[in-house]
Amino acid sequence: MAVETSQDGPAATRGRDFEAEPVVIEARGVSKSFRLSVNKINSLKELVTTFSQSDYKELRALRDVSFDVHRGEFFGIVGRNGSGKSTLLKVLASIYAADAGTVRMAGRLAPFIELGVGFNPELTARENVELNGVMMGLERREARGRLGAVLEFAELEEFVDMKLKNYSSGMLVRLAFSVMIQSDAEILLIDEVLAVGDAAFQQKCADVFHEMRDSERTVILVTHDMGAVEHYCHRAMLLHDGEVKAIGDPGEVARKYLRLNFESAPSSGDDSLGEVADVVVEDAWLEDDAGERVTNLEKGKDLHFCAELEAKRDVEGPTFGFTFANPDGVEVTGFGVPLGDLPERVTAGQKLQIRTRIENRLAPGRYVVRCWIHRHRNISDIVLYSPHVLDFVVFGKDEPGVAFFEHEVRFDVKNGGEK
């Protein structure tokens, strides 16, 4: 597939022309393969006994990847699991060495790709902040000087001499994020940062990300949250099987990603069943009440889930089911196309459209839509199972539980008793 590039679009309309900014990350023809031995040799005995057979599977994680990132850009890298995006990030961060190609960079790079890596639970916040600062390339004195600002942002001043193992996970994430923000690294590499922390912290992340987007800092964000890509990124790049499929406007890249997902979902063995793609999900999206496509949804607002399917072959007695699963994998709710509306058969080439309005009681968080299609009206006769036709975020004030219900609470203190 040819690489489609679109340099303008919303990136330009967001008020900053990055073409004029100097290039701070330049990747040219970066390739990386992993040799996976079929039986991984982990001991000397295995080495001796399997010496003669060299059962290697070559996994080409990156193939000839080239791109530029300009100063101040918020650059997204998207792709399915195994598309090579994390490998690319690790090559950029000097964690992996590329087999071929060059990466050139200008400016100081934060050497972390995940929050809180390098924290030592046995040490206090004070010691950890110093250690982390030194990892970032600061002098020890500078690193200690940064302590106040880091703790202030994290709102953890009182816990400066507490060992991290006694921190709650929320406090840890706050500290880690704060260390990253307060470092004066000019280039940040972030792998799925939005997936960490509770809803309140995600909100704080979002604020900081918005700030960073408008700052001089260059950020590379690897994610499969298309909402985040469209929200924050000035430009995005789509990787598929280690190849660059598209670079340009984040909205467009996000749509290509989704399309790519559906194309390969039924046939690729990694996360789907259906051996024969008799029916494929062409497109799936959410709409708000006004009929606009959205990727995020406010808590309590009705869910309009829409999908377009195409039959590739004739299917007798099809049934269609969709479920919404939260990050824990719990299917919170779901729906099926009512029996009365189901056709006796669909024939090859027929397009089907599903539009819904669902009362939204989902607790804030990320949800994945799964899809099942059966035939012969028999739920054990699966035509298609796609575990990920769409993901979206419900945002709003966090509540306990997986769903929320309108409630009225009365609270009285009854006087009396012993007096």
Next chain:
Amino acid sequence: MSAETQTPAALELREVRGPSATGGGRRRFFDLLWLISATEFKKSFHGTAFGYLWSLVRPLMLFAVLLVVFTRIFRFDVPNYPVLLLFNLVVFGLFQEGTGAAVSSVLAQEGIVRKTQFPRLVIPLSSVMVALFTMALNLIAVFIFILAYGVEPTWTWLLLPVILLLVFVLTCAVSLLLSALNVRFRDVAIIWTVAATVLLYATPIIYPIDFLEPSFLKDVLLANPLTLIFEQARAWIIDPTAPSAVSVAGGWLNMLPAAAIYVVTCILGVWVFNREAPKIAERL
């Protein structure tokens, strides 16, 4: 690195060379090495009632047992034998504990290796540094014992750093070799626990080398670089009448095998670690 230099002119693209043993600048390397070693060392005393005393207990217990065995049962007739034994055990502790901790250090720091750009060399070296700090503290106690035992201080005591440096460098080299190999073959760590015990007896720690008649076994022991180092230490520190390393070996020429093994081990350790360093993250 200061904020004032962030003009566009300063934005010069530099090639990213990927992970390496020392990547990320020399100052960062030494800062990290010092910080991690010091915090690890402090950590080993935290949360225990007697703190530092515990690091003394291990060599002292071994010392007490061996002392009873070799003065009451086997009745060694070696001048200043108790303090010789104590000194040898503590200095050998640097080698044994340093390499023992280093061999699995890279695996243990998996998170840092896989998720950060980190000079890989810091990881095994900091294990050796912790052993070095422990030994330095223990040596203070050892010298109090030596003086209390009645050994006369001589000017050759000033040569102690030479001995320690020789042991330290060898410890580092072996640590690099083992920690890099252990990423590939996980049983290196297991093999090493056995090998280190063998080395304790294949080095004149609990006996002086002159107990042995010239034989093939003695030649093997003399090819062990640690043998000559410890024999020289005995002459310099504990017993001025003891033969020097040269006379133990029987001439300069006979020191060549040990010297060659020492140098080859050092080169091999650095070479293997350097070669493996860029690939460590992928192999974990």
